[in-house]
Amino acid sequence: MTYSPACGSAAHLSRRSFLQGVTTGALGAIGFAGLTHARAAEQLTRAQKQVVVFWLSGGVSQLETWDPKPGTDNGGPFQTIETSVPGTHICELLPYTAKQMHHLALVRGINTKEGDHGKGAYIMQHGYKKTPGFEYPHLGSAFSSLLTPAGSPLPGYIHVAGGANAKDASFLGPRHAPVALANGKAPDHLDRAAGMTAEADAKRRAMRAKVSQQFSTGRKATETEAYSASYDQAASLMARKDIFDFSTISEADFARYGKHDFARHCLMARKLVENGVTFTKVNHREYDTHSENFNFHIEQLGEFDQPFAAFVEDLADRGLLANTLVIVMCEFGRTPRINQRVGRDHWGTAWSIAVGGAGIKGGAVVGKTNENGTKVIDREVDGGHLFHTYYKAVGIDSTQPFWDNDRPYHKADPQASAIDEILA
Amino acid sequence: MNRRIIPLALLILGTAAWLSGWNVRQAPAQETQPPVAAPEFGDAAIAETPTPLHVEIDRLIRERTPNYDSMAAPLATDGEFLRRVSLDLTGLLPSVAETRAFLADTDPAKREKVVNRLLAHPSYPRHMQRTFDVVLMRRLAAKHVAAPAWETFLRTSFAEDKGYDQIVREILAADGTDPKARGPARFLLDREGDSHEITRDVARIFLGANLDCAQCHDHPSVDGFKQAHYYGIQAFVVRSFLFTDEKKVAMMAEKADGEVTFESVFEIRDKKSSGPKSLPPQIFEKVSFTEPKFDKGKEYVVAPDPKKKEVRPIPKFSRRAHLAEAVASRDNRRFARTAVNRVWSILFARGLVHPVDMDHAANPPSHPELLDLLTDEFMRNRFDVRWLLREIVLSSTYQRSSQRPVGADGKAEFPPETAFAQAPVRALSPAQFAWSYCQATGEADVQRNALGNKLSEETLFQRLAGYESQFTNRFGGQPGKPVEGLEATIDQALWLSNDAGVLSLLNVRPGSLSDRLVKLPADNPAAIAEELYLTTLVRPPTPQEVAEVAEYLKDTTPETRPNAIKDLVWAVTMSSEFRVLH
Structure with a gap:
C-alpha cells in the first residue's frame, strides 16, 4: 500500500509495514497532522480507497426501495418516481436519493437463500455462509487490513452507532477489529488522565521509548517494536481526536441532513471519510417490519433518505466519492407477499442492494425479478458475487487469498465472480 | 517407579518463603530463601539414568548444530534468569526482596534452589491452570460448565501432580452427568458436543x-x-x-x-x-x-x-x-510427543516440531533425538508436567540470555531459531502482565498487607482477580482465537496510557512502589534507579539508565516529584522489556 503524502515529504515514503514492527508512528503523526484541510484529505484519499456501509438492520424492503412493483398483487400502496437516471425508477419513499441515482448502481437479482437475521447478516458481511469452527473476516476488517496505509494512526474499521465485535477481525488480528463509536461518541481513553499535562505525557512517552530502545539492542525485536508502535499510534490518535469531535457540525449541515441520530451519524461518517478512515459502518435500525410494513417504511426511510442522499452528494462534491465505495445493504429483503398484519416477512430469495462510488458505474442496474417480485429472472447473484464486486471496485484482486499460518483463505467464494455490469 | 514426590518439608518451606517473601515490610531479604534446597527432585532420576535429562537436553541441542558454541548466547544474568523462571513457573514477577536475596546469594546451586522453590510455590498450580486452560479451551465462552468448576479441576490436578495423560483421560471421559464433577466435562460440553x-x-x-x-x-x-x-x-x-x-x-x-x-x-x-x-x-x-x-x-x-x-x-x-x-495412553506415542513438544514450545516460543499441530513426516523435528528422549522420559515419569518443566528449566538451553553481543555498528547476528541458541522474546500472557503490573507497582503488596493473617494464595488471587480479568479481556484475544505472540492495538495502548484505574496503581500510597521511591533521598538518583529497576525489570539499572533517571527527576521540586515518579514508573512498566518474557 502506498500513498502520496500531502506535504510531499520524502520521509513518509519510507514507511514500512506495521506488522514488520517498525516504529514509524511518530513520522506518521506528522504526515497526518498535516492533513487537516479538505484539499489535503482529498489528496490523501485519491490514493487510498475507502468504504462506507450503511447497514439497514432488520432487512429493508426491496419493494419499498430499489425494486418497486406498483400495481401488482405484491406491490403495496406506493408509486415509483423518476430518478436522475433516465429510465430507472425507484420507490417514491426515496425522493432525495432518487436525485443521486447517477452515483449509484442497483443490484436487483440477489438470492442469498437465507431468511435468518444472524445467518443472513453473516453472508452479507463476510461473503460466505457461516462455517462452524471458523470465522471469515468481516468486510470491515478485510478492508482495514488491505487498504489502510501502513503506520496510519487511525483505526481501519469504525462502527458508528453499533457495537464492536472483536470476532470480526478473525485471523487478521486485533489491529483490524472494529472500533465502536457507540451512540456516536469518541472511543474510550482518548483523553489524557486528569492532571496529566501534555508536556508530562510527552516526557513519560519519550522515557518509555528510551527504555524500550535499550532493550532492543542485541535482541530480535519485531514484536516489541509493534508494541512500541501501538503507543505511538495511540499518541497520534490522541493528537487527532478532533476527527471524533462532532460538535462542530454546522447549522447548514444540519439543515441539509436533519437533526435526528441517523443524520448525525451520516455527518460523522462524512468526517471520518474526509479524514481517511478506511472502513466506516453506519447503522440504521428498525426495518424488521413483520407488521405495519408500509407505515414503518414511511417512517424509517423518511429518516434515511435525506441524510443518505446528502452524504452521497457531499462526497461527490468534495471529490471523495471516486475513491469511496458506498454500499447500502442489510441481511435480507422482505417477502413480496403482504401478510395478514400488513407486514412483510424475512426474504432472501429475490432482493436488492445499492452500491456507488469507487469503481462503480453510476446509474447501472443489473439483475431482474419477475413481475410481482417473487423470483429472480435475470442475473441472479449471491454474497460471493457481491464480495468479488466490492473488492474489484476498490482495486483488489479477489482471487488472491488471505493467508493465515500458511493456510490460504479465499477472499470471496471462488465459485462466484464480480458483477462486471456495474463496474466502471 | 520414578514417581517424584515433593518432600513435605520442601512444600512447607516453599509456602513459608512465599508468605513471608511477599510481605515487603515484614520480610528481611535473607528469609525469602529456604535454608536448604534438598535435591530430592532428581534423586530417583540420577539413580536410573547416568545423566540427568537437563544435561542430555543440552548435549543433544549442542550436537545438532555445527558451531553451536560460537553462536550460542551466554547464560542469562541472574536477574534475567530469575524473572524468566518465576514467570514461567508461577506466572508471577519476583518481589524486590526476593530479587535482592537471589542476586546476593553466592551459592553455586542457587538457580536449582530457586527452581525447586518456585515449583513448590502455591501459585504453580494456578499458573498451570491458566496455561492449559488456553491450550484446551482456546478462551471459548463458558456456557454449559461454569469456568470456576473447570479451573478448579485443572488447578487441583496440577497441584496433585496428576499425570497429564490422566488429566486428559478425565477430560475426554467426562460426560457431565455427575453434578460434582462438571469441571472436566467442559471440554466436550462447551464445544456443544x-x-x-x-x-x-x-x-x-x-x-x-x-x-x-x-x-x-x-x-x-x-x-x-x-x-x-x-x-x-x-x-x-x-x-x-x-x-x-x-x-x-x-x-x-x-x-x-x-x-x-x-x-x-x-x-x-x-x-x-x-x-x-x-x-x-x-x-x-x-x-x-x-x-x-x-x-x-x-x-x-x-x-x-x-x-x-x-x-x-x-x-x-x-x-x-x-x-x-x-x-491418552502409552500406546499412542503421538500423545506424549505432542505434550512434550507443547511444553517445549511454551518455554521456547517454538516447538521442536513447529508448528506444534503440524507433526508429520515432511515437517520433521529440528532435534529428533531430543524429542524422542523427552517423549520417552515423560512417559517413564508418568506424564508428570512438573518434573518435565523442572528438567527443561534447569538446562543451559533454557537459561541462555535473550541478548546477543552487538558489533561496532550496534547490530547483532542472530542464530537461527531452530538452533535454540538464544532465549526467545515472548509476550507475557494477559495474566502474567496483570500480575507483573500489580507486583511491580506495589498493588499486590498493598493487598497482602490488607489481608494480614488471612493472606494465602487464594485470598490474594481473589483480591487481584479483577485486574487479571481486565487484562485478559483486553489482551487475551477472542473466544476460540486466543492471542498468540504479541498483538498490540491502539485501544490497548490508549487504555494503558490513560485509564484512571491503570494509572491509580502508580499513586503514592502506603505499600506502592511510587511511595518507596518518593521516600528515597532526592539527591540519590542511583538509589531511586536501583529500586525502580530491581522492582520492575528484576535487574539493576545500567549506568546509562541511572543517568536517565537522574535526568528525568532533575528539576523536580517536592511538589512535582510525586507526579514525576509516577510517570517514571509508568514509563518503565509500559516498556517493551516489561511486556515480554525474555
Whole structure:
C-alpha cells in the first residue's frame, strides 16, 4: 500500500509495514497532522480507497426501495418516481436519493437463500455462509487490513452507532477489529488522565521509548517494536481526536441532513471519510417490519433518505466519492407477499442492494425479478458475487487469498465472480 | 517407579518463603530463601539414568548444530534468569526482596534452589491452570460448565501432580452427568458436543495434527494428514450429542448406532469418487478395540424414546468411552510427543516440531533425538508436567540470555531459531502482565498487607482477580482465537496510557512502589534507579539508565516529584522489556 503524502515529504515514503514492527508512528503523526484541510484529505484519499456501509438492520424492503412493483398483487400502496437516471425508477419513499441515482448502481437479482437475521447478516458481511469452527473476516476488517496505509494512526474499521465485535477481525488480528463509536461518541481513553499535562505525557512517552530502545539492542525485536508502535499510534490518535469531535457540525449541515441520530451519524461518517478512515459502518435500525410494513417504511426511510442522499452528494462534491465505495445493504429483503398484519416477512430469495462510488458505474442496474417480485429472472447473484464486486471496485484482486499460518483463505467464494455490469 | 514426590518439608518451606517473601515490610531479604534446597527432585532420576535429562537436553541441542558454541548466547544474568523462571513457573514477577536475596546469594546451586522453590510455590498450580486452560479451551465462552468448576479441576490436578495423560483421560471421559464433577466435562460440553469440533480439537491439541482440511479431503500439501485420519477420530464421537435434561443441564449422550461417512470433495469434483466411505473408530489407523454386536432392540441400557425427549439414551456399548484410552495412553506415542513438544514450545516460543499441530513426516523435528528422549522420559515419569518443566528449566538451553553481543555498528547476528541458541522474546500472557503490573507497582503488596493473617494464595488471587480479568479481556484475544505472540492495538495502548484505574496503581500510597521511591533521598538518583529497576525489570539499572533517571527527576521540586515518579514508573512498566518474557 502506498500513498502520496500531502506535504510531499520524502520521509513518509519510507514507511514500512506495521506488522514488520517498525516504529514509524511518530513520522506518521506528522504526515497526518498535516492533513487537516479538505484539499489535503482529498489528496490523501485519491490514493487510498475507502468504504462506507450503511447497514439497514432488520432487512429493508426491496419493494419499498430499489425494486418497486406498483400495481401488482405484491406491490403495496406506493408509486415509483423518476430518478436522475433516465429510465430507472425507484420507490417514491426515496425522493432525495432518487436525485443521486447517477452515483449509484442497483443490484436487483440477489438470492442469498437465507431468511435468518444472524445467518443472513453473516453472508452479507463476510461473503460466505457461516462455517462452524471458523470465522471469515468481516468486510470491515478485510478492508482495514488491505487498504489502510501502513503506520496510519487511525483505526481501519469504525462502527458508528453499533457495537464492536472483536470476532470480526478473525485471523487478521486485533489491529483490524472494529472500533465502536457507540451512540456516536469518541472511543474510550482518548483523553489524557486528569492532571496529566501534555508536556508530562510527552516526557513519560519519550522515557518509555528510551527504555524500550535499550532493550532492543542485541535482541530480535519485531514484536516489541509493534508494541512500541501501538503507543505511538495511540499518541497520534490522541493528537487527532478532533476527527471524533462532532460538535462542530454546522447549522447548514444540519439543515441539509436533519437533526435526528441517523443524520448525525451520516455527518460523522462524512468526517471520518474526509479524514481517511478506511472502513466506516453506519447503522440504521428498525426495518424488521413483520407488521405495519408500509407505515414503518414511511417512517424509517423518511429518516434515511435525506441524510443518505446528502452524504452521497457531499462526497461527490468534495471529490471523495471516486475513491469511496458506498454500499447500502442489510441481511435480507422482505417477502413480496403482504401478510395478514400488513407486514412483510424475512426474504432472501429475490432482493436488492445499492452500491456507488469507487469503481462503480453510476446509474447501472443489473439483475431482474419477475413481475410481482417473487423470483429472480435475470442475473441472479449471491454474497460471493457481491464480495468479488466490492473488492474489484476498490482495486483488489479477489482471487488472491488471505493467508493465515500458511493456510490460504479465499477472499470471496471462488465459485462466484464480480458483477462486471456495474463496474466502471 | 520414578514417581517424584515433593518432600513435605520442601512444600512447607516453599509456602513459608512465599508468605513471608511477599510481605515487603515484614520480610528481611535473607528469609525469602529456604535454608536448604534438598535435591530430592532428581534423586530417583540420577539413580536410573547416568545423566540427568537437563544435561542430555543440552548435549543433544549442542550436537545438532555445527558451531553451536560460537553462536550460542551466554547464560542469562541472574536477574534475567530469575524473572524468566518465576514467570514461567508461577506466572508471577519476583518481589524486590526476593530479587535482592537471589542476586546476593553466592551459592553455586542457587538457580536449582530457586527452581525447586518456585515449583513448590502455591501459585504453580494456578499458573498451570491458566496455561492449559488456553491450550484446551482456546478462551471459548463458558456456557454449559461454569469456568470456576473447570479451573478448579485443572488447578487441583496440577497441584496433585496428576499425570497429564490422566488429566486428559478425565477430560475426554467426562460426560457431565455427575453434578460434582462438571469441571472436566467442559471440554466436550462447551464445544456443544459437536463431533466435528471435538474431532478437530482432539487432533490438534492431543495428536499434533491440524486435520481441519481433512474434513473435506486429504490434506492438499501434507501427505500424512488423510481424510481417513479425521473420520477415524470422528467415529468415536459421531454417535454422541449434547443432551439437555429437564432442569436444562447439558450433558453428553450417545446413540447405539451411526457411522461416519466421507467422500473427498476433490474426487467428487473430478468425478473420480467411488462413493462415500466409512470407518470404525481409530487413531491414525490404529484400531484399539472391537465393537460388540447386539441383537436388534437390545442395544441400549436406556433406549431413546421419540416421544420423551427428557430420556437420555445410554447404549450398552459406548464408542466415546474408548476415546480417552485411545488418545491418552502409552500406546499412542503421538500423545506424549505432542505434550512434550507443547511444553517445549511454551518455554521456547517454538516447538521442536513447529508448528506444534503440524507433526508429520515432511515437517520433521529440528532435534529428533531430543524429542524422542523427552517423549520417552515423560512417559517413564508418568506424564508428570512438573518434573518435565523442572528438567527443561534447569538446562543451559533454557537459561541462555535473550541478548546477543552487538558489533561496532550496534547490530547483532542472530542464530537461527531452530538452533535454540538464544532465549526467545515472548509476550507475557494477559495474566502474567496483570500480575507483573500489580507486583511491580506495589498493588499486590498493598493487598497482602490488607489481608494480614488471612493472606494465602487464594485470598490474594481473589483480591487481584479483577485486574487479571481486565487484562485478559483486553489482551487475551477472542473466544476460540486466543492471542498468540504479541498483538498490540491502539485501544490497548490508549487504555494503558490513560485509564484512571491503570494509572491509580502508580499513586503514592502506603505499600506502592511510587511511595518507596518518593521516600528515597532526592539527591540519590542511583538509589531511586536501583529500586525502580530491581522492582520492575528484576535487574539493576545500567549506568546509562541511572543517568536517565537522574535526568528525568532533575528539576523536580517536592511538589512535582510525586507526579514525576509516577510517570517514571509508568514509563518503565509500559516498556517493551516489561511486556515480554525474555
